Amino acid sequence: MNTPYDAVIIGGGAIGLCSAHYLQEAGARVAVLDKSRLDDGASWVNAGLLVPSHIEPIAAPGVVKQGLKWLANPESPFYVKPRFDMDLTRWLWGFQAACTNENVQRAVPILRDLALASLEDLETILAGPGFDQVGFRHGGLLMLHNSKKSEQANLELADLADAAGLVIRRLSREETLDLEPAIRTEMNGSVLFEQDALFDPEAFMRSMISDLESRGVDIFRETEVGEFESGDGKVRSVDADGARFTADYFILATGAWSRGLGSRLGVRLPIEPATGYSITVENPSTALSLPLIVTDQKITVTPMPGRLRIGGTLTLVGFDRTVDSRRIKPLERQALLYAPEYESGGRSLPEPRSGFRPCTTDGLPVIGKPAAYDNLVVAAGHGMLGMTEGPVTGQIVADLCMGRDPSFDLTPVSPDRF
Secondary structure: OEEEEEEEEEOOOHHHHHHHHHHHHOOOOEEEEOOOOOOOOHHHHOOOEEOOOOOOOOOOOOHHHHHHHHOOOOOOOEEEOOOOOHHHHHHHHHHHHHOOHHHHHHHHHHHHHHHHHHHHHHHHHHOOOOOOOOOOEEOOEEEEEOOHHHHHHHHHHHHHHHHOOOOEEEEEHHHHHHHOOOOOOOOOEEEEEOOOEEOOHHHHHHHHHHHHHHOOOEEEOOOOEEEEEEEOOEEEEEEEOOEEEEEEEEEEOOHHHHHHHHHHOOOOOOEEEEEEEEEEEEOOOOOOOOOEEEOOOOEEEEEEOOEEEEEEEEEEOOOOOOOOHHHHHHHHHHHHHHOOHHHHOOOOOOOOEEEEEEEEOOOOOEEEOOOOOOOEEEEEOOHHHHHHHHHHHHHHHHHHHOOOOOOOOOHHHOHHHO
16 A cells, blocks of 8 residues: 655644645645544643743753752652663753853843734644633733742743743732632742733643544554655655555654654664653532643643643653652642642542653754754654744645745754754
8 A cells, every 4th residue: 555645644643744734735745643532642732732832942051950869758749760771861961061151141032923823823733713712811821929939930931931031910918819819729939921821721622633533634643653764865654554655755744652663764763651640620610710730749730621720840751651659649639739629539549541751962952854864854842842933843844845035044943953
């Protein structure tokens, strides 16, 4: 079986689906291949936050020192599983080397511009039919602080955001409660990032899949990609579960799995899976109107239609889906603050779900064509910003495949930068 397409996208997460959206819109015949059933993973279980506020890359001064301190705390938001893994070792060395002020200053305008453009693109997508259940809302994000240390971190981020031209407000405890009376988390103040937004990521993914299939995009679920055929600077085809897929362009959008697939093509992508957890409470008795980040514990609390999602942690444990009950405890405590009926009624909280965030060593995504191939586009490594940057990344992918000049300078996010 030889199946010709204009574009074959490997990976059906938010990045892959947004790429399919813009490619189909441009008239391309598109196939999406994904090894899962497309009902789980980081694009489905994330916090649902759309965050221009997140302009500081994860590779920043002080992160390594703080991470080492957290290793001694079994409930901390960060953990590295001890193991012999040369890929992880190389990633950690690269990450440490990138934790500089220079990396932050380089990354801030890139992350800001990608996020703001992506929000505009997203609103255009959501204006179409079939997206009425996504629950998209502007209104901002409150970053709460309680300790002196977290207050300093929030205010430093506010200064960085101010300098980058974002719209923020520094709020006292009383001002925070005036804005969001339903807060139950201990705090003494906050920073409001007014341009942030939220939606229900699962509803978004379901709507995207339905919309793409209705417009003729072929989506192949539970389809494992095998070997690539390449030559003369081009990817010719890829085998997947007995079928050979040929195309003019191939898009590698496999998130945390991109390093392994890239290596089959000789493309080095230092991307490490960083596991995150979330707990979703249905119809909580406490109705928040604004999403929160509890800065002291790096926990998100997001109101969605009919439910509340609490998320957090960043663990480097490889592709291990085992839930560490110790890491879940801080999330459970936050969940019970907003849904105390579980505790008073003696009920167990819903089971946590996990996903693998694709983290690069410098905290920037990988978007563009590697020099070795004329028809391969990499769109991966978005870390915790896959939902935020999905639409703009999809637009860039379509531009590259359709011979248009992208609206962004892709040099800082090139796959050849490593």
